[in-house]
Amino acid sequence: MRQLTYDGVPIPGLNDLVRTAIRLHPAPGVPRPDESHIGGPLLWPSDEPWPECPVTWPPDPDASDDAWMGGHPLDGPVPVMVSAAQFFRDDFPELPFPEGTDVLQILFCPLEHNSPYHQGPAVRLVWRDSGEVGDIADPPPAPEGAEAAFLPKPCVFEPCSIDELPRLCDFPAETRAALGIPEGASEDPEGWPELDQYSKIGGWTAWSATDRVDLGCRECGEELRQTIALATEEHEVGCGCEVTEDDPVGWSFSRQGVLNIFTCPADVTHPVKVRID
Numbered sequence: 001m002r003q004l005t006y007d008g009v010p011i012p013g014l015n016d017l018v019r020t021a022i023r024l025h026p027a028p029g030v031p032r033p034d035e036s037h038i039g040g041p042l043l044w045p046s047d048e049p050w051p052e053c054p055v056t057w058p059p060d061p062d063a064s065d066d067a068w069m070g071g072h073p074l075d076g077p078v079p080v081m082v083s084a085a086q087f088f089r090d091d092f093p094e095l096p097f098p099e100g101t102d103v104l105q106i107l108f109c110p111l112e113h114n115s116p117y118h119q120g121p122a123v124r125l126v127w128r129d130s131g132e133v134g135d136i137a138d139p140p141p142a143p144e145g146a147e148a149a150f151l152p153k154p155c156v157f158e159p160c161s162i163d164e165l166p167r168l169c170d171f172p173a174e175t176r177a178a179l180g181i182p183e184g185a186s187e188d189p190e191g192w193p194e195l196d197q198y199s200k201i202g203g204w205t206a207w208s209a210t211d212r213v214d215l216g217c218r219e220c221g222e223e224l225r226q227t228i229a230l231a232t233e234e235h236e237v238g239c240g241c242e243v244t245e246d247d248p249v250g251w252s253f254s255r256q257g258v259l260n261i262f263t264c265p266a267d268v269t270h271p272v273k274v275r276i277d
Protein backbone atom coordinates (compact mmCIF):
# COMPACT_ATOMS: atom_id res chain seq x y z
CA MET A 1 0.00 0.00 0.00
CA ARG A 2 1.10 3.53 -0.77
CA GLN A 3 2.34 5.62 2.15
CA LEU A 4 0.20 8.77 2.13
CA THR A 5 1.75 11.73 3.88
CA TYR A 6 1.42 15.49 4.21
CA ASP A 7 4.78 17.29 4.25
CA GLY A 8 6.42 13.95 5.05
CA VAL A 9 4.13 13.31 8.04
CA PRO A 10 1.84 10.25 7.95
CA ILE A 11 -1.79 11.37 7.93
CA PRO A 12 -3.49 10.52 11.24
CA GLY A 13 -6.77 8.61 11.04
CA LEU A 14 -6.22 7.94 7.34
CA ASN A 15 -8.46 4.85 7.34
CA ASP A 16 -11.33 6.85 8.80
CA LEU A 17 -11.15 9.24 5.87
CA VAL A 18 -11.92 6.52 3.35
CA ARG A 19 -15.48 6.53 2.03
CA THR A 20 -16.77 3.72 -0.13
CA ALA A 21 -18.78 5.24 -2.97
CA ILE A 22 -21.20 3.30 -5.14
CA ARG A 23 -20.25 4.03 -8.71
CA LEU A 24 -23.45 3.91 -10.79
CA HIS A 25 -22.12 3.11 -14.29
CA PRO A 26 -25.26 4.29 -16.12
CA ALA A 27 -25.90 2.36 -19.34
CA PRO A 28 -28.58 2.94 -21.99
CA GLY A 29 -31.72 0.98 -21.18
CA VAL A 30 -35.50 0.95 -20.98
CA PRO A 31 -36.21 1.23 -17.23
CA ARG A 32 -39.69 0.78 -15.80
CA PRO A 33 -41.27 3.09 -13.17
CA ASP A 34 -40.58 0.45 -10.50
CA GLU A 35 -36.84 0.32 -11.26
CA SER A 36 -33.85 2.48 -10.31
CA HIS A 37 -32.65 4.60 -13.22
CA ILE A 38 -31.53 7.87 -14.68
CA GLY A 39 -34.00 9.59 -16.98
CA GLY A 40 -36.70 6.92 -16.93
CA PRO A 41 -40.32 7.15 -15.77
CA LEU A 42 -40.84 7.92 -12.07
CA LEU A 43 -43.10 5.92 -9.79
CA TRP A 44 -45.41 8.92 -9.36
CA PRO A 45 -49.05 8.68 -8.27
CA SER A 46 -51.50 9.76 -10.97
CA ASP A 47 -53.47 11.79 -8.43
CA GLU A 48 -50.44 13.85 -7.28
CA PRO A 49 -49.53 16.97 -9.28
CA TRP A 50 -46.00 17.13 -10.68
CA PRO A 51 -43.94 19.62 -8.64
CA GLU A 52 -43.16 23.05 -10.03
CA CYS A 53 -39.71 24.61 -10.16
CA PRO A 54 -38.81 26.10 -6.76
CA VAL A 55 -36.81 28.93 -8.33
CA THR A 56 -39.34 31.71 -8.72
CA TRP A 57 -39.15 35.48 -8.80
CA PRO A 58 -39.82 36.96 -6.33
CA PRO A 59 -38.12 34.04 -4.56
CA ASP A 60 -39.95 31.72 -2.18
CA PRO A 61 -37.61 31.50 0.83
CA ASP A 62 -39.09 28.15 1.87
CA ALA A 63 -38.76 26.48 -1.50
CA SER A 64 -35.08 26.65 -2.30
CA ASP A 65 -31.83 26.95 -0.44
CA ASP A 66 -29.64 28.90 -2.82
CA ALA A 67 -29.49 32.66 -3.21
CA TRP A 68 -30.94 32.74 -6.71
CA MET A 69 -30.26 35.83 -8.79
CA GLY A 70 -33.48 35.39 -10.74
CA GLY A 71 -36.28 32.93 -11.34
CA HIS A 72 -39.51 32.15 -13.13
CA PRO A 73 -41.86 35.15 -12.83
CA LEU A 74 -44.81 34.31 -10.60
CA ASP A 75 -47.24 36.13 -12.89
CA GLY A 76 -46.84 33.37 -15.53
CA PRO A 77 -46.86 29.56 -15.46
CA VAL A 78 -43.98 28.09 -13.44
CA PRO A 79 -42.33 25.12 -15.24
CA VAL A 80 -43.23 21.61 -14.14
CA MET A 81 -40.23 19.50 -13.14
CA VAL A 82 -39.26 16.33 -15.01
CA SER A 83 -37.57 13.04 -14.10
CA ALA A 84 -33.80 13.08 -13.59
CA ALA A 85 -33.22 9.88 -11.59
CA GLN A 86 -34.82 7.37 -9.24
CA PHE A 87 -33.21 5.16 -6.59
CA PHE A 88 -34.92 2.33 -4.71
CA ARG A 89 -33.68 1.54 -1.21
CA ASP A 90 -33.50 -2.16 -2.10
CA ASP A 91 -30.91 -1.32 -4.79
CA PHE A 92 -29.07 1.45 -2.92
CA PRO A 93 -29.35 0.99 0.86
CA GLU A 94 -26.32 3.30 1.16
CA LEU A 95 -28.56 6.30 0.44
CA PRO A 96 -30.38 8.03 3.29
CA PHE A 97 -34.12 7.34 3.41
CA PRO A 98 -36.48 9.02 5.90
CA GLU A 99 -38.48 6.47 7.91
CA GLY A 100 -41.36 4.96 5.97
CA THR A 101 -39.88 5.66 2.54
CA ASP A 102 -38.15 3.33 0.11
CA VAL A 103 -37.62 5.33 -3.07
CA LEU A 104 -35.79 8.58 -3.77
CA GLN A 105 -36.86 10.55 -6.83
CA ILE A 106 -34.79 13.39 -8.29
CA LEU A 107 -36.52 15.95 -10.47
CA PHE A 108 -35.03 18.74 -12.59
CA CYS A 109 -36.38 21.98 -13.89
CA PRO A 110 -34.41 21.65 -17.13
CA LEU A 111 -33.78 25.36 -17.66
CA GLU A 112 -30.84 27.55 -16.68
CA HIS A 113 -30.86 28.97 -13.14
CA ASN A 114 -28.26 31.18 -11.53
CA SER A 115 -27.02 31.45 -7.98
CA PRO A 116 -23.53 32.39 -6.78
CA TYR A 117 -22.64 28.69 -6.46
CA HIS A 118 -24.84 26.93 -8.97
CA GLN A 119 -25.58 27.54 -12.64
CA GLY A 120 -27.76 24.82 -14.12
CA PRO A 121 -31.00 22.92 -13.64
CA ALA A 122 -33.04 23.35 -10.46
CA VAL A 123 -33.15 20.16 -8.41
CA ARG A 124 -35.79 18.71 -6.12
CA LEU A 125 -35.59 15.49 -4.08
CA VAL A 126 -38.76 13.54 -3.22
CA TRP A 127 -38.79 10.47 -0.99
CA ARG A 128 -41.86 8.27 -0.95
CA ASP A 129 -43.25 4.87 0.07
CA SER A 130 -43.58 2.88 -3.14
CA GLY A 131 -46.27 0.73 -1.51
CA GLU A 132 -48.61 3.72 -1.43
CA VAL A 133 -48.45 4.35 -5.17
CA GLY A 134 -51.46 2.97 -7.05
CA ASP A 135 -52.04 4.27 -10.55
CA ILE A 136 -48.87 5.72 -12.04
CA ALA A 137 -48.83 9.14 -13.71
CA ASP A 138 -47.67 9.60 -17.29
CA PRO A 139 -44.45 11.65 -17.39
CA PRO A 140 -45.08 15.36 -18.06
CA PRO A 141 -43.69 16.92 -21.25
CA ALA A 142 -40.47 18.90 -20.87
CA PRO A 143 -41.28 22.57 -20.26
CA GLU A 144 -41.01 25.13 -23.04
CA GLY A 145 -37.44 26.28 -23.56
CA ALA A 146 -35.95 23.22 -21.82
CA GLU A 147 -32.21 22.80 -22.36
CA ALA A 148 -31.51 19.54 -24.20
CA ALA A 149 -28.35 19.28 -22.08
CA PHE A 150 -30.47 18.85 -18.93
CA LEU A 151 -32.75 16.12 -20.29
CA PRO A 152 -31.26 12.67 -19.60
CA LYS A 153 -31.61 9.68 -21.89
CA PRO A 154 -33.00 6.64 -20.04
CA CYS A 155 -30.29 4.58 -18.39
CA VAL A 156 -30.11 1.65 -16.00
CA PHE A 157 -27.27 1.02 -13.55
CA GLU A 158 -24.41 -1.49 -13.40
CA PRO A 159 -23.07 -0.39 -10.00
CA CYS A 160 -19.76 -1.23 -8.36
CA SER A 161 -18.02 0.11 -5.27
CA ILE A 162 -14.91 2.27 -5.09
CA ASP A 163 -12.94 3.61 -2.14
CA GLU A 164 -12.26 7.35 -2.13
CA LEU A 165 -10.13 9.72 -0.09
CA PRO A 166 -11.06 13.40 0.39
CA ARG A 167 -9.34 16.36 -1.18
CA LEU A 168 -7.37 18.44 1.30
CA CYS A 169 -10.20 20.99 1.57
CA ASP A 170 -12.46 18.22 2.93
CA PHE A 171 -10.02 17.06 5.62
CA PRO A 172 -11.67 17.25 9.07
CA ALA A 173 -10.53 20.15 11.25
CA GLU A 174 -8.74 17.74 13.66
CA THR A 175 -6.70 16.26 10.83
CA ARG A 176 -5.74 19.70 9.53
CA ALA A 177 -4.73 20.79 13.02
CA ALA A 178 -2.72 17.61 13.68
CA LEU A 179 -0.79 18.14 10.44
CA GLY A 180 -0.36 21.88 10.95
CA ILE A 181 -2.01 22.64 7.63
CA PRO A 182 -2.13 26.43 7.23
CA GLU A 183 -5.46 28.23 6.92
CA GLY A 184 -6.54 28.41 3.29
CA ALA A 185 -4.11 25.72 2.06
CA SER A 186 -5.77 23.57 -0.58
CA GLU A 187 -2.98 21.75 -2.42
CA ASP A 188 -3.37 18.01 -2.00
CA PRO A 189 -0.42 16.14 -0.49
CA GLU A 190 2.06 14.77 -3.02
CA GLY A 191 0.99 11.46 -4.53
CA TRP A 192 -2.57 11.87 -3.26
CA PRO A 193 -5.08 9.76 -5.23
CA GLU A 194 -7.17 11.79 -7.66
CA LEU A 195 -10.95 11.90 -7.62
CA ASP A 196 -12.09 11.55 -11.19
CA GLN A 197 -15.43 12.17 -12.86
CA TYR A 198 -18.21 9.55 -12.64
CA SER A 199 -21.76 9.27 -11.39
CA LYS A 200 -21.96 7.87 -7.86
CA ILE A 201 -23.65 7.65 -4.52
CA GLY A 202 -21.68 8.78 -1.47
CA GLY A 203 -17.93 9.24 -1.57
CA TRP A 204 -16.16 12.59 -1.72
CA THR A 205 -16.45 15.67 -3.91
CA ALA A 206 -13.75 16.12 -6.55
CA TRP A 207 -13.73 19.94 -6.26
CA SER A 208 -12.00 20.14 -9.63
CA ALA A 209 -13.64 23.37 -10.83
CA THR A 210 -15.34 24.96 -7.81
CA ASP A 211 -14.29 25.87 -4.30
CA ARG A 212 -15.75 24.25 -1.24
CA VAL A 213 -17.80 27.06 0.29
CA ASP A 214 -20.97 27.56 2.31
CA LEU A 215 -22.00 23.95 2.86
CA GLY A 216 -23.63 24.44 6.27
CA CYS A 217 -27.22 23.24 6.68
CA ARG A 218 -29.68 26.12 6.68
CA GLU A 219 -31.86 24.36 9.28
CA CYS A 220 -29.34 23.03 11.80
CA GLY A 221 -25.84 24.20 10.84
CA GLU A 222 -24.35 20.72 10.26
CA GLU A 223 -21.92 20.45 7.36
CA LEU A 224 -23.81 18.93 4.44
CA ARG A 225 -22.44 15.70 2.99
CA GLN A 226 -21.74 14.64 -0.59
CA THR A 227 -24.63 12.28 -1.39
CA ILE A 228 -25.22 11.95 -5.14
CA ALA A 229 -22.98 12.89 -8.07
CA LEU A 230 -24.44 13.04 -11.58
CA ALA A 231 -21.60 13.34 -14.05
CA THR A 232 -21.47 14.68 -17.60
CA GLU A 233 -18.82 12.08 -18.44
CA GLU A 234 -18.03 8.64 -17.07
CA HIS A 235 -14.26 8.29 -16.93
CA GLU A 236 -12.60 4.91 -16.93
CA VAL A 237 -10.66 5.09 -13.69
CA GLY A 238 -10.27 3.58 -10.30
CA CYS A 239 -12.78 0.78 -10.13
CA GLY A 240 -11.43 -1.53 -12.83
CA CYS A 241 -14.71 -1.78 -14.75
CA GLU A 242 -14.70 -1.27 -18.49
CA VAL A 243 -16.44 1.94 -19.60
CA THR A 244 -17.74 1.55 -23.15
CA GLU A 245 -19.53 4.90 -23.48
CA ASP A 246 -18.28 8.07 -21.82
CA ASP A 247 -21.57 9.99 -21.91
CA PRO A 248 -24.40 7.42 -21.88
CA VAL A 249 -26.88 9.86 -20.29
CA GLY A 250 -26.25 12.66 -22.77
CA TRP A 251 -26.65 15.43 -20.22
CA SER A 252 -24.09 18.15 -19.68
CA PHE A 253 -23.57 20.39 -16.67
CA SER A 254 -21.56 23.57 -17.01
CA ARG A 255 -18.13 22.96 -18.59
CA GLN A 256 -18.61 19.16 -18.67
CA GLY A 257 -18.98 19.17 -14.91
CA VAL A 258 -20.54 17.01 -12.22
CA LEU A 259 -23.80 17.96 -10.53
CA ASN A 260 -23.28 17.14 -6.84
CA ILE A 261 -26.18 16.95 -4.40
CA PHE A 262 -25.37 17.52 -0.71
CA THR A 263 -27.71 16.45 2.09
CA CYS A 264 -27.79 17.05 5.84
CA PRO A 265 -26.36 14.15 7.89
CA ALA A 266 -28.56 15.13 10.86
CA ASP A 267 -31.82 15.04 8.89
CA VAL A 268 -31.94 14.25 5.20
CA THR A 269 -35.20 16.19 4.80
CA HIS A 270 -33.38 19.46 5.58
CA PRO A 271 -32.79 21.62 2.47
CA VAL A 272 -30.23 20.19 0.07
CA LYS A 273 -27.53 22.12 -1.76
CA VAL A 274 -26.26 21.58 -5.28
CA ARG A 275 -22.76 22.33 -6.53
CA ILE A 276 -21.76 21.83 -10.15
CA ASP A 277 -18.06 21.07 -10.14
Ligand SMILES: [Zn+2]
Pocket (backbone or CB within 6 Å): 053, 054, 055, 072, 079, 109, 110, 111, 113, 122
Ligand atom coordinates in the same frame (compact mmCIF):
# COMPACT_ATOMS: atom_id res chain seq x y z
ZN1 LIG B 1 -36.81 26.43 -13.07
Ligand SMILES: [Zn+2]
Pocket (backbone or CB within 6 Å): 217, 218, 219, 220, 221, 222, 264, 265, 266, 267, 270
Ligand atom coordinates in the same frame (compact mmCIF):
# COMPACT_ATOMS: atom_id res chain seq x y z
ZN1 LIG C 1 -29.58 19.99 8.93
Ligand SMILES: [Zn+2]
Pocket (backbone or CB within 6 Å): 023, 025, 159, 160, 161, 239, 240, 241
Ligand atom coordinates in the same frame (compact mmCIF):
# COMPACT_ATOMS: atom_id res chain seq x y z
ZN1 LIG D 1 -16.86 0.14 -11.70
